[in-house]
Amino acid sequence: xxxxxxxxxxxxxxxxxxxxxxxxxxxxxxxxxxxxxxxxxxxxxxxxxxxxxxxxxxxxxxxxxxxxxxxxxxxxxxxxxxxxxxxxxxxxxxxxxxxxxxxxxxxxxxxxxxxxxxxxxxxxxxxxxxxxxxxxxxxxxxxxxxxxxxxxxxxxxxxxxxxxxxxxxxxxxxxxxxxxxxxxxxxxxxxxxxxxxxxxxxxxxxxxxxxxxxxxxxxxxxxxxxxxxxxxxxxxxxxxxxxxxxxxxxxxxxxxxxxxxxxxxxxxxxxxxxxxxxxxxxxxxxxxxxxxxxxxxxxxxxxxxxxxxxxxxxxxxxxxxxxxxxxxxxxxxxxxxxxxxxxxxxxxxxxxxxxxxxxxxxxxxxxxxxxxxxxx
Amino acid sequence: xxxxxxxxxxxxxxxxxxxxxxxxxxxxxxxxxxxxxxxxxxxxxxxxxxxxxxxxxxxxxxxxxxxxxxxxxxxxxxxxxxxxxxxxxxxxxxxxxxxxxxxxxxxxxxxxxxxxxxxxxxxxxxxxxxxxxxxxxxxxxxxxxxxxxxxxxxxxxxxxxxxxxxxxxxxxxxxxxxxxxxxxxxxxxxxxxxxxxxxxxxxxxxxxxxxxxxxxxxxxxxxxxxxxxxxxxxxxxxxxxxxxxxxxxxxxxxxxxxxxxxxxxxxxxxxxxxxxxxxxxxxxxxxxxxxxxxxxxxxxxxxxxxxxxxxxxxxxxxxxxxxxxxxxxxxxxxxxx
Numbered sequence: 001x002x003x004x005x006x007x008x009x010x011x012x013x014x015x016x017x018x019x020x021x022x023x024x025x026x027x028x029x030x031x032x033x034x035x036x037x038x039x040x041x042x043x044x045x046x047x048x049x050x051x052x053x054x055x056x057x058x059x060x061x062x063x064x065x066x067x068x069x070x071x072x073x074x075x076x077x078x079x080x081x082x083x084x085x086x087x088x089x090x091x092x093x094x095x096x097x098x099x100x101x102x103x104x105x106x107x108x109x110x111x112x113x114x115x116x117x118x119x120x121x122x123x124x125x126x127x128x129x130x131x132x133x134x135x136x137x138x139x140x141x142x143x144x145x146x147x148x149x150x151x152x153x154x155x156x157x158x159x160x161x162x163x164x165x166x167x168x169x170x171x172x173x174x175x176x177x178x179x180x181x182x183x184x185x186x187x188x189x190x191x192x193x194x195x196x197x198x199x200x201x202x203x204x205x206x207x208x209x210x211x212x213x214x215x216x217x218x219x220x221x222x223x224x225x226x227x228x229x230x231x232x233x234x235x236x237x238x239x240x241x242x243x244x245x246x247x248x249x250x251x252x253x254x255x256x257x258x259x260x261x262x263x264x265x266x267x268x269x270x271x272x273x274x275x276x277x278x279x280x281x282x283x284x285x286x287x288x289x290x291x292x293x294x295x296x297x298x299x300x301x302x303x304x305x306x307x308x309x310x311x312x313x314x315x316x317x318x319x320x321x322x323x324x325x326x327x328x329x330x331x332x333x334x335x336x337x338x339x340x341x342x343x344x345x346x347x348x349x350x351x352x353x354x355x356x357x358x359x360x361x362x363x364x365x366x367x368x369x370x371x372x373x374x375x376x
Numbered sequence: 377x378x379x380x381x382x383x384x385x386x387x388x389x390x391x392x393x394x395x396x397x398x399x400x401x402x403x404x405x406x407x408x409x410x411x412x413x414x415x416x417x418x419x420x421x422x423x424x425x426x427x428x429x430x431x432x433x434x435x436x437x438x439x440x441x442x443x444x445x446x447x448x449x450x451x452x453x454x455x456x457x458x459x460x461x462x463x464x465x466x467x468x469x470x471x472x473x474x475x476x477x478x479x480x481x482x483x484x485x486x487x488x489x490x491x492x493x494x495x496x497x498x499x500x501x502x503x504x505x506x507x508x509x510x511x512x513x514x515x516x517x518x519x520x521x522x523x524x525x526x527x528x529x530x531x532x533x534x535x536x537x538x539x540x541x542x543x544x545x546x547x548x549x550x551x552x553x554x555x556x557x558x559x560x561x562x563x564x565x566x567x568x569x570x571x572x573x574x575x576x577x578x579x580x581x582x583x584x585x586x587x588x589x590x591x592x593x594x595x596x597x598x599x600x601x602x603x604x605x606x607x608x609x610x611x612x613x614x615x616x617x618x619x620x621x622x623x624x625x626x627x628x629x630x631x632x633x634x635x636x637x638x639x640x641x642x643x644x645x646x647x648x649x650x651x652x653x654x655x656x657x658x659x660x661x662x663x664x665x666x667x668x669x670x671x672x673x674x675x676x677x678x679x680x681x682x683x684x685x686x687x688x689x690x691x692x693x694x695x696x697x698x699x700x701x702x703x704x705x706x707x708x709x710x711x712x713x
Contacts, residue, residue: 033673162695169670314589316589317588317589317590326502326503339448340506343448343464343465343466343506344464344466344506346463346464346466346467347464347466347467347501347504348504350463350464350466350467350501351500351501351502351503351504354500354501355500355502357500358498358500
């Protein structure tokens with residue numbers, strides 16, 4: 001059996017680890033490229049959102065490289081994502097591929113169904129063993145996330161452009177080799193040290209921007225033209241509202257910027273006091289939180305036509321006025337061009353800088369609960 | 377010749393449809409302005425634009441103190457002429473509007489293939505929007521329609537202004553707008569009313585796409601190539617119930633803005649990167665190649681002059697820009713990535 005999971009940012013490091021522990025062969029889909037998207041868009045409904053098209057491209061490329069079992073995390077979600085699993089399976093079957101398709105949805109199907117799905121991959125698997133494996137793979141995923149969080153801040157101060165990106169690639173190689181909990185903790189420290197060792201200019205005036213919005217667009221650099229790297233190279237210090245391990249943390253109590261789910265919901269409540277699917281509510285809560293914490297500005301990312309984020313977008317003007325914070329909304333689909341995005345970002349940064357000169361931006365409050373530890 | 381050289385600032389705006397160049401004096405007054413078609417050849421457009429500028433300024437000696445570039449080809453044109461500042465067109469347009477109408481609160485800008493709405497308060501930009509999904513309201517579409525109805529684009533506005541009851545044209549999509557116009561022609565609606573109706577449709581489309589949730593307050597400046605169309609100005613005034621100002625140099629405002637940005641650098645004589653007006657005689661070669669440095673396989677653009685590489689850019693990591701930049705390690709400027 002050769003299992004594959006579509007790309008979503010850095011998720012493949014965690015999948016690598018997880019499937020190795022399950023003793024299942026994992027086929028990492030070839031990196032997402034324009035070709036991947038072209039294949040995906042060709043076989044997907046035109047009105048489907050961008051993540052689905054990239055997923056389909058990843059699946060086809062994975063099947064072509066020998067995968068026979070495909071996993072989709074989340075099958076009956078609260079927006080169009082709820083149909084992803086079914087639609088993707090259907091598209092691939094219609095194309096004549098033969099494969100096993102597994103949909104994982106621990107939150108609505110319950111833990112037992114979740115366990116059974118894994119057992120179908122790894123027959124000797126017991127519940128305590130699965131629990132141990134998930135716990136340790138998750139801790140490694142956390143360490144990876146922590147590394148990227150740090151890189152978003154270091155990059156703004158790097159002296160030589162590209163040093164942080166190079167350091168991250170080196171750090172990933174250190175962390176991915178770690179196996180035992182002790183090794184993971186040690187490797188996490190070592191990897192972090194590599195990122196921190198990037199030559200930095202601490203006196204540089206940097207703008208502080210928060211990136212909020214839809215899950216996939218935030219996590220997958222291919223889908224947003226490497227927005228975070230582009231911003232980092234323009235001396236922008238970044239935080240992002242969504243991280244895989246924060247989001248799927250036990251009890252999901254760790255959602256946005258590591259703040260508890262309840263807390264984020266309370267922040268959103270004056271504007272949106274119920275779930276609208278996807279991350280719409282968290283986007284609003286995240287904007288309020290970022291405004292209170294003194295960020296210079298906020299960038300919202302969404303796939304073109306995304307229902308929950310469009311609801312958020314229509315509420316944002318009010319949040320913006322109440323909290324006096326600039327928000328730039330960027331929508332992406334397979335037609336989106338990089339140049340147009342860069343033009344808008346540049347203009348947005350000019351706006352933020354001009355505001356700073358007039359003393360409109362408050363003092364930035366650092367986020368203390370980001371502990372440099374792999375242990376959860 | 378013993379005429380003392382005048383201080384000047386060069387601004388260049390290379391867009392998808394037009395390439396504009398201006399020379400400003402030290403008071404930001406326009407000494408010379410060029411508006412020409414880009415025709416898909418940005419390098420050639422800049423070179424010929426420079427040549428035209430020197431022709432216009434034949435009797436004057438100008439010492440260029442600073443150069444700014446903007447527009448979608450700002451990076452490329454910046455490399456060719458040696459720009460001191462490379463800025464996006466939103467900022468450049470806002471800067472120029474503030475110069476012409478110092479207390480401006482709203483800038484409407486419609487160019488060849490894009491449109492922008494910029495909100496300013498107390499001289500700083502507080503919000504902006506740029507069309508993303510549809511070009512139905514822009515100059516290219518008007519151009520196309522003027523050809524179709526056989527009225528030169530320059531006279532389009534005059535026709536619109538004569539209309540007393542504009543026809544209702546469906547403006548959400550340029551294809552539907554066109555079929556609706558054909559339909560109105562076929563049922564015998566006067567051409568003036570159709571053209572003014574089209575202006576109304578475009579304004580409606582613009583305000584729906586860009587103006588949602590924004591406070592459009594007077595003074596309002598309308599600029600970009602389409603501002604030449606008196607029908608569009610009148611339709612904006614109808615829709616907003618406010619007076620709309622069209623500046624004299626409305627079609628080269630981006631170039632004016634980038635020249636002002638260059639002026640604001642406060643460079644001394646000889647400090648500019650400007651390569652001189654004779655760059656218009658050089659031959660440039662551009663090509664692209666795929667970088668195999670990592671899995672991103674970025675497409676890198678290379679520009680050569682006389683077999684020598686002038687610049688390379690386009691990669692995500694910045695490695696090619698770094699290698700070529702003469703001042704590697706200098707303070708990074710926020711230019712196009």
